[in-house]
Amino acid sequence: MKISVHAVGRMKTGPERELADRYFERFAKSGPGVGLEFSGVTEIAEGRGQGANERRRDEGQKLQAQLQQGTALFLLDERGKNFTSEEFAGRIGLLRDGGRKALLIAIGGADGHDQPLRDQAELVLSFGALTWPHQLVRVMLGEQLYRAATILSGHPYHRS
Numbered sequence: 001m002k003i004s005v006h007a008v009g010r011m012k013t014g015p016e017r018e019l020a021d022r023y024f025e026r027f028a029k030s031g032p033g034v035g036l037e038f039s040g041v042t043e044i045a046e047g048r049g050q051g052a053n054e055r056r057r058d059e060g061q062k063l064q065a066q067l068q069q070g071t072a073l074f075l076l077d078e079r080g081k082n083f084t085s086e087e088f089a090g091r092i093g094l095l096r097d098g099g100r101k102a103l104l105i106a107i108g109g110a111d112g113h114d115q116p117l118r119d120q121a122e123l124v125l126s127f128g129a130l131t132w133p134h135q136l137v138r139v140m141l142g143e144q145l146y147r148a149a150t151i152l153s154g155h156p157y158h159r160s
Contacts, residue, residue: 004039008109023142060114080124089148
């Protein structure tokens with residue numbers, strides 16, 4: 001199953017980008033052994049609308065343009081559901097084992113995700129009730145994808 005990340009906002013050069021890239025590279029190397037292929041990160045500019053609703057709608061339309069028929073959609077959102085690493089890995093494993101060909105995980109803009117996207121998503125996931133900068137969310141997502149691959153393979157990286 002191909003897994004891609006869609007992110008609103010550009011990641012600047014620096015330690016956060018280096019760390020995110022390191023985890024995405026680890027995932028790209030470990031994923032194929034458990035049937036997961038990393039397709040990369042697509043970045044889009046923040047919406048240019050006057051208000052939050054317009055920005056969310058603009059960003060949502062750009063994401064919709066990337067969604068292929070049959071692609072599962074996970075949204076990262078502070079109002080989403082909290083999962084353990086095992087549960088997150090399990091959800092990915094269920095999609096893979098159910099024959100899904102692709103999963104797109106979206107990091108929204110500062111205003112969050114548009115409601116039609118939230119309605120369409122198979123999972124709205126939170127990394128906790130705290131608000132995180134997008135650079136750190138990208139690092140955490142990369143690490144959790146790598147961790148998911150190690151959990152699915154039975155590798156000892158994850159100690160629970």
